[in-house]
Amino acid sequence: MSDSKANGSAPPHLYGKRRDGARVQMLEREIAFLDEELKSLESIPPASRSCEEVAEFVIGNVDPLIPTIKKPRKSWRFWKWFCGACCFDFLWICCCSMPRCCDCTTCNSCGNPCRSCEIPACRCFPCIISKCFKKWKCSLNCCCRCLPKRSCCPTCSCTRCTCYPKCPNLKNMCSCCNKSCCFPCFFYCM
Amino acid sequence: MSVAELKERHLAAAETVNSLKDRLKQKRLLLLDTDVAGYARSQGQTRVSFGPTDLVCCRTLQGHTGKVLFESQVYSLDWTPERNRIVSASQDGRLIVWNALTSQKTHAIKLPCAWVMTCAFSPSGQSVACGGLDSMCSIFNLNSQTDKDGNLPVSRMLSGHKGYVSSCQYVPDEDTHLITASGDQTCVLWDITTGLRTVSINGSNSRMFISGSCDSTVRLWDTRVASRASRTFHGHEGDVNSVKFFPDGYRFGTGSDDGTCRLFDIRTGHQLQEYNQQHVDNEAPHVTSIAFSTSGRLLFAGYTNGDCYVWDTLLAEKIRYAAQFQPVCPVNRLYWTWENFKILTVVGSAVWDCLLMVVPYVQEVGTQTSRSGLLEGIEESTEVGDRFLWKMSVVISPSKFLDFVCPSYGL
Numbered sequence: 001m002s003d004s005k006a007n008g009s010a011p012p013h014l015y016g017k018r019r020d021g022a023r024v025q026m027l028e029r030e031i032a033f034l035d036e037e038l039k040s041l042e043s044i045p046p047a048s049r050s051c052e053e054v055a056e057f058v059i060g061n062v063d064p065l066i067p068t069i070k071k072p073r074k075s076w077r078f079w080k081w082f083c084g085a086c087c088f089d090f091l092w093i094c095c096c097s098m099p100r101c102c103d104c105t106t107c108n109s110c111g112n113p114c115r116s117c118e119i120p121a122c123r124c125f126p127c128i129i130s131k132c133f134k135k136w137k138c139s140l141n142c143c144c145r146c147l148p149k150r151s152c153c154p155t156c157s158c159t160r161c162t163c164y165p166k167c168p169n170l171k172n173m174c175s176c177c178n179k180s181c182c183f184p185c186f187f188y189c190m
Numbered sequence: 191m192s193v194a195e196l197k198e199r200h201l202a203a204a205e206t207v208n209s210l211k212d213r214l215k216q217k218r219l220l221l222l223d224t225d226v227a228g229y230a231r232s233q234g235q236t237r238v239s240f241g242p243t244d245l246v247c248c249r250t251l252q253g254h255t256g257k258v259l260f261e262s263q264v265y266s267l268d269w270t271p272e273r274n275r276i277v278s279a280s281q282d283g284r285l286i287v288w289n290a291l292t293s294q295k296t297h298a299i300k301l302p303c304a305w306v307m308t309c310a311f312s313p314s315g316q317s318v319a320c321g322g323l324d325s326m327c328s329i330f331n332l333n334s335q336t337d338k339d340g341n342l343p344v345s346r347m348l349s350g351h352k353g354y355v356s357s358c359q360y361v362p363d364e365d366t367h368l369i370t371a372s373g374d375q376t377c378v379l380w381d382i383t384t385g386l387r388t389v390s391i392n393g394s395n396s397r398m399f400i401s402g403s404c405d406s407t408v409r410l411w412d413t414r415v416a417s418r419a420s421r422t423f424h425g426h427e428g429d430v431n432s433v434k435f436f437p438d439g440y441r442f443g444t445g446s447d448d449g450t451c452r453l454f455d456i457r458t459g460h461q462l463q464e465y466n467q468q469h470v471d472n473e474a475p476h477v478t479s480i481a482f483s484t485s486g487r488l489l490f491a492g493y494t495n496g497d498c499y500v501w502d503t504l505l506a507e508k509i510r511y512a513a514q515f516q517p518v519c520p521v522n523r524l525y526w527t528w529e530n531f532k533i534l535t536v537v538g539s540a541v542w543d544c545l546l547m548v549v550p551y552v553q554e555v556g557t558q559t560s561r562s563g564l565l566e567g568i569e570e571s572t573e574v575g576d577r578f579l580w581k582m583s584v585v586i587s588p589s590k591f592l593d594f595v596c597p598s599y600g601l
Contacts, residue, residue: 021191045458046222050440054436
């Protein structure tokens, strides 16, 4: 206030000054924290000590998921034979490592990934106009998943937008709509 | 101080911050004399091995209808402390509470806002909380009476966040306190009974919690000190999507968009181990969520391509491919039949049951239909054999569509 009276400068300068002042304060605070942390590093032990603690803890505790008894050879052979013989009908004991079980999508309880299968290449979501490219990468007319964290197709445009109550203000949200508030652009930024 | 001087000070301070950060990084590197895998190998540890019938899927809980365009339809889930019930949230706009032992659904809660991102079970198991794009955290008491439409009413709404609520969790053993994390870059500790945000708790026990952020850092917080994080952990090169305490309480694991999981030590701040898949084409799938087994020996990690791996935390090796979730493959046409209040959908060549629904998506505007009018957006419906083909001109929520075509739709 006193500054503006003294040199007659307009309020906008003052607002900017307050903001800059606050920024400097924040930075100086951060400097203090970083100094503190640097000092604390003088007295902390190296990582090996923590690694030792982790290993001791893990080994000292029983884990219900980890088998302790070695399975007898016989039953392993049985499973091997059984799985090889009829994989498709018995989803719950499907062994994907067997060459026959190539349809990885039906093997939902497989121990090992289907080695002889090729996981199908990225199948595209049906964009209005064109297909998606590999690996979900956004490009023109491709479908990008405009969920809060994901970045959007920079060149996409919403052809059909309707306003859903209101568009929330999300970081990294799909903001490529032509219209001001586009519900479909949440999910189908095309 | 003049504006110019302030700007100079700002510049100088920013430079100091950067150089301090560099020095910190260098000093930390010097202290990283080994990682967990290096130590474990030097002690002669051998990896865990599983037989083909170990670690098999025992139950699949199906019930969420979801948008077919996303491979992960269920957004979030949480267990009760007794591990007998689960609450799951999906963007079909419903929270479902499951009996984990019998696979039965005990509650199906229709949410006021369908875009839910997180859910949590209260320590007593009496309530569930959820949050999402509506920037609010809604609490439902599972024992309250349903309204005339059969919906469970919201018992409390916690409002105050200025951005989406991405995560919520109850404070252990406290049904009345909840922590939320939001896209407004804040975490809030709530007192549910008053609906007010509180940043200090009574008592001498310091409660720590950790938060992972889109700025690639993880921060450790003391709930008594709101003004700054107790410690900031650097290392990840992408959004941190998941954080979980290690069973001993002195370390925690993280999963990130950079495709790696990491183990950090709380007291020293060291990164103890990195769990990296080493992808051939440099397009490593992002880690969406992680969990530790009770001993900490196993680290389960879910990835955006639908894979779920089990890592040996001590040796930093992938032991096992735990599951693969079928990426959903939409095609150009979505069919529905309506028979006996069940809807069968045909997606490509697979036939899905009623409860695994797909949502109509945007298509070119078609011709008027006799069945349209009640629901905005239906452009055309034609009978194809014993099925109806629906063409929509706008995207609508699945529950809205289902309410229209299948009035008795329920679980």
